Amino acid sequence: MSDLHKFPVIPVIVLDDANDAEPLAEALLAGGLNIIEVTFRTAAAAESIERIAKAFPEMQVGAGTVVTPEQAKRAIDAGSKFGLAPGTDPETIAYFKQQGVPFIPGIMTPSDIQAAVKAGCTSLKFFPAGAAGGPKLLKAMAAPYANLGIKFCPTGGVTLDNMNDYLSLPEVFAIGGTWLATKAQIQAKEWGTITQQVKDALAKASA
Numbered sequence: 001m002s003d004l005h006k007f008p009v010i011p012v013i014v015l016d017d018a019n020d021a022e023p024l025a026e027a028l029l030a031g032g033l034n035i036i037e038v039t040f041r042t043a044a045a046a047e048s049i050e051r052i053a054k055a056f057p058e059m060q061v062g063a064g065t066v067v068t069p070e071q072a073k074r075a076i077d078a079g080s081k082f083g084l085a086p087g088t089d090p091e092t093i094a095y096f097k098q099q100g101v102p103f104i105p106g107i108m109t110p111s112d113i114q115a116a117v118k119a120g121c122t123s124l125k126f127f128p129a130g131a132a133g134g135p136k137l138l139k140a141m142a143a144p145y146a147n148l149g150i151k152f153c154p155t156g157g158v159t160l161d162n163m164n165d166y167l168s169l170p171e172v173f174a175i176g177g178t179w180l181a182t183k184a185q186i187q188a189k190e191w192g193t194i195t196q197q198v199k200d201a202l203a204k205a206s207a
């Protein structure tokens with residue numbers, strides 16, 4: 001897991017066409033980002049992960065929206081080096097653990113946090129961060145668990161404008177979002193725009 005904590009920004013990607021996988025990964029790498037979360041929301045996800053893992057071994061490619069053990073298997077078989085989900089499912093967590101692949105389940109309440117910790121996870125996604133109450137909610141909710149060493153990755157409504165409100169919290173190891181490479185930009189093959197968005201986000205994260 002510590003590897004994942006090296007990246008302050010995680011692009012959450014929805015790919016409809018696996019042919020876009022390599023140029024997209026190239027655009028992210030050109031912006032300085034070696035990490036990508038390809039969500040299991042489309043039929044192209046597994047093939048996209050496989051293609052990125054093969055073409056760019058320097059890229060930490062992971063699977064997002066992994067909500068069942070069956071999807072977890074497909075994600076790992078395709079070459080995912082980590083997995084994430086919007087929620088906490090004990091069986092999916094168990095599958096990742098069994099395979100020795102880091103997994104970051106999603107939480108939105110103290111009960112979710114406790115369920116994830118009980119299942120052995122201490123790196124958690126806070127989703128949907130903005131709609132749930134933003135940095136203020138996360139700070140208040142994380143306080144009682146400070147002794148457990150839990151770290152969070154807020155996603156959902158995170159943008160260039162508010163990302164540092166989250167990153168400035170000591171319990172936040174990264175933020176994620178679709179704004180770094182939107183579905184529309186990928187469909188329109190706006191690779192230069194995506195590279196620039198990544199550069200802007202990384203510059204802001206280190207500011």
Ligand SMILES: O=C(O)C(=O)C[C@H](O)[C@H](O)COP(=O)(O)O
Nearest residue numbers: 064065085086155156157177178
């Ligand atoms: O699919 C997952 O694994 C998730 O946890 C959800 C995503 O992180 C959010 O859908 C990103 O939300 P936006 O950046 O506001 O579009």
